[in-house]
Amino acid sequence: xxxxxxxxxxxxxxxxxxxxxxxxxxxxxxxxxxxxxxxxxxxxxxxxxxxxxxxxxxxxxxxxxxxxxxxxxxxxxxxxxxxxxxxxxxxxxxxxxxxxxxxxxxxxxxxxxxxxxxxxxxxxx
Amino acid sequence: xxxxxxxxxxxxxxxxxxxxxxxxxxxxxxxxxxxxxxxxxxxxxxxxxxxxxxxxxxxxxxxxxxxxxxxxxxxxxxxxxxxxxxxxxxxxxxxxxxxxxxxxxxxxxxxxxxxxxxxxxxxxxxxxxxxxxxxxxxxxxxxxxxxxxxxxxxxxxxxxxxxxxxxxxxxxxxxxxxxxxxxxxxxxxxxxxxxxxxxxxxxxxxxxxxxxxxxxxxxxxxxxxxxxxxxxxxxxxxxxxxxxxxxxxxxxxxxxxxxxxxxxxxxxxxxxxxxxxxxxxxxxxxxxxxxxxxxxxxxxxxxxxxxxxxxxxxxxxxxxxxxxxxxxxxxxxxxxxxxxxxxxxxxxxxxxxxxxxxxxxxxxxxxxxxxxxxxxxxxxxxxxxxxxxxxxxxxxxxxxxxxxxxxxxxxxxxxxxxxxxxxxxxxxxxxxxxxxxxxxxxxxxxxxxxxxxxxxxxxxxxxxxxxxxxxxxxxxxxxxxxxxxxxxxxxxxxxxxxxxxxxxxxxxxxxxxxxxxxxxxxxxxxxxxxxxxxxxxxxxxxxxxxxxxxxxxxxxxxxxxxxxxxxxxxxxxxxxxxxxxxxxxxxxxxxxxxxxxxxxxxxxxxxxxxxxxxxxxxxxxxxxxxxxxxxxxxxxxxxxxxxxxxxxxxxxxxxxxxxxxxxxxxxxxxxxxxxxxxxxxxxxxxxxxxxxxxxxxxxxxxxxxxxxxxxxxxxxxxxxxxxxxxxxxxxxxxxxxxxxxxxxxxxxxxxxxxxxxxxxxxxxxxxxxxxxxxxxxxxxxxxxxxxxxxxxxxxxxxxxxxxxxxxxxxxxxxxxxxxxxxxxxxxxxxxxxxxxxxxxxxxxxxxxxxxxxxxxxxxxx
Numbered sequence: 001x002x003x004x005x006x007x008x009x010x011x012x013x014x015x016x017x018x019x020x021x022x023x024x025x026x027x028x029x030x031x032x033x034x035x036x037x038x039x040x041x042x043x044x045x046x047x048x049x050x051x052x053x054x055x056x057x058x059x060x061x062x063x064x065x066x067x068x069x070x071x072x073x074x075x076x077x078x079x080x081x082x083x084x085x086x087x088x089x090x091x092x093x094x095x096x097x098x099x100x101x102x103x104x105x106x107x108x109x110x111x112x113x114x115x116x117x118x119x120x121x122x123x124x125x
Numbered sequence: 126x127x128x129x130x131x132x133x134x135x136x137x138x139x140x141x142x143x144x145x146x147x148x149x150x151x152x153x154x155x156x157x158x159x160x161x162x163x164x165x166x167x168x169x170x171x172x173x174x175x176x177x178x179x180x181x182x183x184x185x186x187x188x189x190x191x192x193x194x195x196x197x198x199x200x201x202x203x204x205x206x207x208x209x210x211x212x213x214x215x216x217x218x219x220x221x222x223x224x225x226x227x228x229x230x231x232x233x234x235x236x237x238x239x240x241x242x243x244x245x246x247x248x249x250x251x252x253x254x255x256x257x258x259x260x261x262x263x264x265x266x267x268x269x270x271x272x273x274x275x276x277x278x279x280x281x282x283x284x285x286x287x288x289x290x291x292x293x294x295x296x297x298x299x300x301x302x303x304x305x306x307x308x309x310x311x312x313x314x315x316x317x318x319x320x321x322x323x324x325x326x327x328x329x330x331x332x333x334x335x336x337x338x339x340x341x342x343x344x345x346x347x348x349x350x351x352x353x354x355x356x357x358x359x360x361x362x363x364x365x366x367x368x369x370x371x372x373x374x375x376x377x378x379x380x381x382x383x384x385x386x387x388x389x390x391x392x393x394x395x396x397x398x399x400x401x402x403x404x405x406x407x408x409x410x411x412x413x414x415x416x417x418x419x420x421x422x423x424x425x426x427x428x429x430x431x432x433x434x435x436x437x438x439x440x441x442x443x444x445x446x447x448x449x450x451x452x453x454x455x456x457x458x459x460x461x462x463x464x465x466x467x468x469x470x471x472x473x474x475x476x477x478x479x480x481x482x483x484x485x486x487x488x489x490x491x492x493x494x495x496x497x498x499x500x501x502x503x504x505x506x507x508x509x510x511x512x513x514x515x516x517x518x519x520x521x522x523x524x525x526x527x528x529x530x531x532x533x534x535x536x537x538x539x540x541x542x543x544x545x546x547x548x549x550x551x552x553x554x555x556x557x558x559x560x561x562x563x564x565x566x567x568x569x570x571x572x573x574x575x576x577x578x579x580x581x582x583x584x585x586x587x588x589x590x591x592x593x594x595x596x597x598x599x600x601x602x603x604x605x606x607x608x609x610x611x612x613x614x615x616x617x618x619x620x621x622x623x624x625x626x627x628x629x630x631x632x633x634x635x636x637x638x639x640x641x642x643x644x645x646x647x648x649x650x651x652x653x654x655x656x657x658x659x660x661x662x663x664x665x666x667x668x669x670x671x672x673x674x675x676x677x678x679x680x681x682x683x684x685x686x687x688x689x690x691x692x693x694x695x696x697x698x699x700x701x702x703x704x705x706x707x708x709x710x711x712x713x714x715x716x717x718x719x720x721x722x723x724x725x726x727x728x729x730x731x732x733x734x735x736x737x738x739x740x741x742x743x744x745x746x747x748x749x750x751x752x753x754x755x756x757x758x759x760x761x762x763x764x765x766x767x768x769x770x771x772x773x774x775x776x777x778x779x780x781x782x783x784x785x786x787x788x789x790x791x792x793x794x795x796x797x798x799x800x801x802x803x804x805x806x807x808x809x810x811x812x813x814x815x816x817x818x819x820x821x822x823x824x825x826x827x828x829x830x831x832x833x834x835x836x837x838x839x840x841x842x843x844x845x846x847x848x849x850x851x852x853x854x855x856x857x858x859x860x861x862x863x864x865x866x867x868x869x870x871x872x873x874x875x876x877x878x879x880x881x882x883x884x885x886x887x888x889x890x891x892x893x894x895x896x897x898x899x900x901x902x903x904x905x906x907x908x909x910x911x912x913x914x915x916x917x918x919x920x921x922x923x924x925x926x927x928x929x930x931x932x933x934x935x936x937x938x939x940x941x942x943x944x945x946x947x948x949x950x951x952x953x954x955x956x957x958x959x960x961x962x963x964x965x966x967x968x969x970x971x972x973x974x975x976x977x978x979x980x981x982x983x984x985x986x
Contacts, residue, residue: 020165023299026149029142061170071950072172076308078896080156093163093170096149103142110135 008039009052012101016056017063028053028097029104036108046109050102054094061093155247155557157310167300168307174948175225177203181975186214188288193217198974202957202967203945204482204493208977213285215487216501220289220316223481226945227498228293229305230477230891232313233441234499235320238262238327242441243562244555245311250441251556258552259566259573260330261589266322269591273318279596280318286501287316304948305892324499325595329588332621335523338701340582341806341813343525343652346393348799356840357795358812358823360390360651360700361692363830365740367705367712369624369636369684370672372691378670383695384644384663390700394648395527395655398580441893448703448821449516450730450911450923451626452683452711453634454721455676463932464628467726468505468514469923471913476888476899476955478943480925484970484978485602491981492602493969495925495941502599505925506969507937509981510605510630512929516684518622518638521699522588524645526571526656528581538569538581541658545570571661583656587641592619607633607675614639615668624684630931635675636682638689642666642698651700666696681715683708685911701812704825706736706909714911723938726928731964732911738768738780740829744836745783748856758874759864770907772881775874779863781884781907785819786859791841792824798844817915820908880905886962888943888955889920899955902962912964926966935982938966 015031032049040046061069073086082088149160162168182197193214198206205222209215223231236242240258243251273280294313306312345354372379448471455464472479477498484493485503494506505514529539537544547567554562567574572585597617604610607627614625614637622640643662645654654660672689674682686703713736714729742763749760759779766776792814796807806813811822818824831838836852843850871877881903890897906914906922915921927939942961944953957967970978 023164023166025165026146026160057165060165065172068172068950069170072304073169075896075949076162076169076304079305079308079892079894089163089169092159093165096145096159096163099145100142103138103145106138107135107142110131110138 004039004041005045005048008035008045008049008105011035011039012049012052012105013056013059016053016097016101017060018056020057020060025057026096026100028057029100029107032101032104033108033111036105036110037112038108040105040109041112043106043109046102046105047098049105050098050100053101054098057093057097058090061090152310155309157307161310162307167298167302169304171300172304172948172950173301174946174951177226177945177951177953184218186217188213188217188285196975196977197222198484198978200967200971200974202482202940203943203953204484204967204969205945206484206486206493206970206974206978208486208975208980210488212487212490213281215485215490216282216285217289217292219483219485219501220286220291221293222289222483223498224290224293227477227481227947228313229303229947231290231499232306233892234324234327234497235316238266238323239320240552240554244557245309246441247557248559251554251562253441254554255562255564256575257327257330258554258564259575260326260586261550261566261568261573262323262326262330263319264550265326265589265591266319269322269325269593270319272591272593279593279599282501282599283318283321283595287318287321291315321499321501321595324497326588328497328500329592329594329621330586332517332623333522333586333588334517334519334622334699335521335701337523338810338812339521339523339525339650339652340397341810342701343393343395343397344801344805345799345812346391346649346652347396348801349795351391353795353799354391357792357827358700362688362700362702362705362823362826364826364833365705365709365829366688367708368691369638369682369687369689370674370691372693374677374679375672375674378672379691379693379695381670381695383666383670383697384646385695385697387646388697389649390651390697392649393652394660395653397527397582397653441891448686448707448908448913448915450683450685450707450711450913451514451516451624451636452681452715452729453626453628453636454681454715454726455628455632455634456678456680458680458715458719459632459721460719461632463930464630464632464634465721465723465726465928465930466507466512466514466626466628466634467730467926467928468516468626469730469912469926470505470515471915471922472924473891474886474888474920474922474924474942475891476897476943476949476958477891477945477947478888478924478941479891480941481945482939482941482969484974486978486980490603491978493937494927494939496598500595500598502595503602504598505927506602506939507927507929507931507934508602508604509934510931511601511607511610511627512629512927512931512934512937513601513610513625513627514927515623515625516686518624518640518689519686519699519702520622520638520640520642520689521650521697521701522586522620522622522641522643524572524585524643524650524662525653526569526583526585526660527653528569528574528583528656530579530581536567538656540570540656540661547574569656571656571658582653585643585662586620587643588620592641593617594620605629606631607635611635611637611639611673611675624686624689626682626684628929628931630934632931633676634682635673636684637671637673638684639668639671639673642671642696644696650697666698670696679716683711683715685711701822703821704823704829704909706820706825707911707913710734710736710911723928723930723936726930727938727964727966730911730923730926730928733770733905733907734768734911735770735777735780735907735909736768737784737825737829737909738766740832741784741787742766742768742780744832744852745780745856745860748853749860751853752857752860754857754860759860762874769905770880770884770910771905772879772884772903774880775876775878777880777907778867778878778883781880782863782866783856783859784825786862787856788818788824788828789814790855790859790862791828792818794843794845817908820913820915884914884917884919886914886919886922888958891947897949899958902959904962923961926961927969928966933983935970935979935984937969939969940966 572583685708687705687708
């Protein structure tokens with residue numbers, strides 16, 4: 001299962017990285033449903049998958065013209081009067097991807113019949 | 126055996142993810158949805174700045190089956206050369222490039238003109254929308270558009286221009302939208318010819334003198350005795366005046382009976398009881414407050430929960446026109462070798478600039494200079510045969526009328542003995558986040574109602590009638606002589622009267638403050654006039670009686686927003702001019718200098734000598750000696766000072782604050798005594814001690830006049846305390862206040878008092894966003910110097926500097942502060958700011974430009 005989690009983490013990271021190049025970055029939860037369905041068995045691993053997705057998006061943001069993009073977001077924060085400069089946008093982006101991806105994984109886990117069976121086996125009474 | 130899914134976990138997860146997706150999909154406060162804003166591929170993480178690669182680019186543009194070959198030459202100072210084998214191709218490319226580099230700015234200008242700004246910004250700009258809809262910008266633009274056939278050259282130029290704008294807009298994707306569109310969550314609409322004409326309406330309003338001044342001045346007329354008005358507010362400026370068109374040089378325009386003899390310029394023609402917010406009807410002002418209140422409550426709630434009020438920090442105010450300089454020399458001043466011209470219009474120095482620089486080359490045209498984004502052509506610049514510049518004419522173009530209305534005659538006003546129906550225009554203004562605002566604009570025969578109530582106030586403005594200033598601009602880009610330029614002004618330039626200084630390659634010069642000067646035949650147009658009909662405009666001053674100079678024997682013409690004419694000009698044309706000290710300095714320098722060349726013209730343009738110091742410095746020193754302050758460090762600095770507002774001068778700092786205090790200490794007691802309140806204009810207009818009172822308007826002129834003629838005049842007395850004072854007393858008072866202030870603000874006298882430490886220039890954000898301002902640079906000059914830098918953190922000044930020698934115009938130089946880009950992250954956002962502040966000029970046609978950009982010129986010089 002350890003390998004499964006690692007694969008899940010990397011899959012989520014790569015898919016998120018790729019989706020971030022498209023307009024539909026927040027649809028990361030859909031592939032993560034599949035990831036959760038086949039590769040994740042515990043809720044804390046779902047959180048790990050969420051971190052992987054958030055890292056994928058972060059890597060995409062920093063992958064080219066990173067400092068320029070940070071400057072742009074800091075400028076927007078200044079224009080909008082939002083305190084915290086680019087950090088606040090970074091935090092929000094990271095948190096949103098993390099939540100969406102984790103929940104997507106959790107949905108996938110919920111649909112996984114093997115987990116259900118194992119839970120029954122562990123709690124026969 | 127297989128188990129069943131965990132239903133509870135599934136339901137919770139699906140519910141939570143639904144909530145997150147919904148929350149990130151709805152707008153927050155004034156911001157777009159987070160899913161859009163934070164999108165790595167198109168939101169704040171994807172900055173897209175149009176590239177600006179210097180050098181030559183070759184293009185072919187095809188529109189409706191016609192192809193135009195175009196050469197674009199991007200220069201390092203942000204100027205762009207466009208050469209095309211067709212006229213339409215040139216304007217098309219100009220439209221495309223203006224949009225490429227200034228789309229946000231153009232869209233804001235267009236929305237301001239059309240009154241649709243609050244649709245994207247919110248209630249904070251609703252008053253602007255109401256005002257420009259009241260001015261009927263769109264309706265007048267539509268009338269102007271209807272007056273043009275599709276074969277008209279002006280129409281064709283504008284049509285090609287908007288095709289270029291729209292081609293760029295159509296090329297945009299959500300990812301490549303400029304950042305403010307993303308932030309405000311909207312996409313730019315396509316432009317049409319009417320939009321360009323609406324923006325023309327906006328610019329002619331911004332450049333029309335008079336504004337709302339008569340509404341304020343009516344309070345002085347009502348509250349002060351006639352003798353005080355005569356003493357403090359003479360109808361012809363007091364003190365040293367060098368008119369643009371003096372009687373001694375062009376007496377031909379003075380020999381007629383005009384309207385002056387029929388006017389009463391020192392008493393009110395109408396007693397006015399209420400002023401809410403000039404420019405906005407009273408009912409609208411209440412509605413704006415209600416909208417703002419709703420917005421404020423929303424913001425408060427938002428801030429309470431999120432620590433951020435959800436609204437953008439925008440203090441958008443288009444631009445302001447504070448003053449300008451232009452002059453031309455020939456004949457005895459150049460050894461009959463040439464004619465030279467210099468111009469520096471003083472507008473808001475913003476980033477992005479209100480200017481964009483082009484060289485436009487097509488069959489029959491090779492013009493270079495600047496234009497306002499949103500317009501085709503060159504408005505200030507030169508071509509192969511003519512160079513031209515402009516300053517604001519300061520001529521009163523707004524007149525105010527109190528209409529007679531009655532509840533027995535709803536929607537009607539009484540004029541010329543009959544009840545007349547207001548023309549009503551119903552408007553619905555979309556407001557972001559709120560319901561539409563409904564506005565009814567009322568128009569009478571003598572203007573639009575700008576304040577309603579029991580006696581509605583209508584404003585008549587020359588711009589309320591269709592005119593084609595854009596045609597004058599486009600034709601003058603191809604003018605061949607000073608006289609041809611002048612004829613184009615006569616035919617088309619009617620509103621926003623400018624002092625056009627012109628020079629041609631044959632050595633001729635001239636200055637032409639041409640346009641529609643209203644004529645009234647009774648009452649006091651300095652205040653509000655009764656709307657009964659007898660005070661309405663009778664027409665305009667005949668063209669042959671308009672002020673002008675052409676090739677005067679003295680060898681120069683000049684203007685710096687000073688009084689246009691000598692005192693015996695037969696027509697009333699206004700009274701609230703610039704105080705004239707920039708003009709006095711320019712006059713002195715032009716009069717005393719010979720052998721003008723480009724370098725000498727630049728020296729005049731960059732002069733930071735404050736002319737008022739020539740008159741006030743000696744009396745100030747005498748006052749300090751009288752007051753026993755001759756041994757002080759302040760006295761030592763001032764006595765050694767040459768009157769130049771240089772960055773390392775301590776005396777300049779002392780003088781600046783002292784002069785401001787002197788004006789305030791002299792006049793504030795009168796304004797208090799006669800109970801002029803802030804709502805009535807106190808501290809808002811120059812004649813009521815506004816921030817510009819030390820360089821603009823009558824108060825500083827009075828002091829200079831009294832200093833020269835009668836320093837003991839009773840106007841220095843304090844009417845509140847009854848204390849008798851003379852000029853020395855007030856000068857000492859002002860000096861002590863100054864030293865006390867500087868001591869507290871900067872410590873005891875030291876290098877910290879140097880003018881460059883106290884006084885800086887900044888390019889303020891065009892959009893009113895402080896985080897988009899540039900850095901501040903120590904700056905020389907003040908509001909009275911030719912190289913003007915108004916205020917302590919100055920964002921007003923020479924928004925464009927140009928010097929042209931018409932013997933070899935291809936070597937003309939110029940600079941505007943800022944850069945081509947409107948994105949602060951671009952290296953072309955403020956790249957010319959420091960050079961401009963230092964007084965550097967760039968060649969307008971670089972020596973390295975491709976050969977086609979020298980077409981019509983005699984090669985590289």
